[in-house]
Amino acid sequence: FGTNGNHSIQLKQVLKKPLITSFYGFDAAIADSTTYLELFNTADKITVLSNDMKNDMLALGCPEENIIIHHLGVDLDKFSYTQRYVNPNEKAIFLCVGRFVEKKGITYAIKAFSRLLIEYKNVELRIIGDGRMKKEIEDLIFRLKLQKNVILLGSYTHTGIIDEMHRSHIFLLPSITAENGDKEGTPTVLMEAQATGMPVLSTYHAGIPEVVINGKTGYLVEEKNIDSLYEKMKYLVEQPKIWNKLGKNGRNHIKENYNISNQVEKLEYIYKDVIK
Incomplete structure (x- = not known):
């Protein structure tokens, strides 16, 4: 460092x-x-x-x-490619992985998801992580009455994270620049998610636009823009047929560059x- x-x-x-x-x-x-x-x-x-x-x-x-x-x-041997699809009456699962700190943008993910849930009941947001913002995140989930559809999984081992990635459909990490200026580098979880063939939704933040190719391996929105985040979440839920195209592109992108x-x-x- x-x-x-x-x-x-x-x-x-x-x-x-x-x-x-x-x-x-x-x-x-x-x-x-x-x-x-x-x-x-x-x-x-x-x-x-x-x-x-x-x-x-x-x-x-x-x-x-x-x-x-x-x-x-990332070690591609640890991340097998999995095609994403959702059966009728199954939930579309969003997965977010990150420390509970400001720059991960987890509160923005929850707020955008709460809007999505108004229109689509068959969706779920699963969050792996822990940290100093845990109570704030728990309070937000309670205030928005999302307890049944936003699941805080706590801290997982790396193997557990990979398993959860394979069970999920769309990876979500709306990173932001924190008030103290702290920001991401190039989050490894975005590489890992794409290595499994999962489409990714993130932000135009730090080095993320080099890891996630907007429109090719996933989608990017401006930082802190809940409206845009919600719109892309909605689009991905409505268009499950594009998941595998994005996922294949993501896997190839990581194989070639990361x-x-x-x-x-x-x-x-x-x-x-x-x-x-």
Whole structure:
């Protein structure tokens, strides 16, 4: 993380070894123009997750020639492709996975879902996660009378999350920029959901538009826009025939651009190139 990079500057100078620092999201979002100035002038390379994060680094004063975009990756062997369909009288299941913190936008997901439920009774929102906003989220569900259709599942193991993904139809993560400036990098759960063949609904936020291709692997809406979020949720419920097209495109997109085997090789090349 960028914060650890700051602590490694003196170590680089003592050991006379190259320093590569990788940024992942919050470490870039919390910074101002002075936070990493010494690091940018000392590190041999800075890796970032997306073009959006690259722009953040440039705005903070990092020389462009020192920045390398390097994607996270997922192990596709752990995520089998599953075709999505819903039988008559079965519920269409939305799945949201994330810590209960502001930037995950979970309250916006719940509010948009409450509007959807007015028109479609055969839908369900399942949420995996926990965190400091739990009571606020519970209170919102109670206030909107959604207890029967919004299910808080708590914390799950990674295997449990994958199993839940395979049981669900549409993945939902309406991420936002928090009031303190905190934001996502490129959420791994969006890669994992697409790896299983699930269509995704998310936001134009941070590096997400590079992970989710709007109109091809899922849909994106503006941050905090409950109306647009509801409209896309409604569209996906009404058009189950497009789920598998979006899902296949998503699986291929992750295979081509976020495959962990390829990303490890690329990272090895970055390190070897710096130390040669």
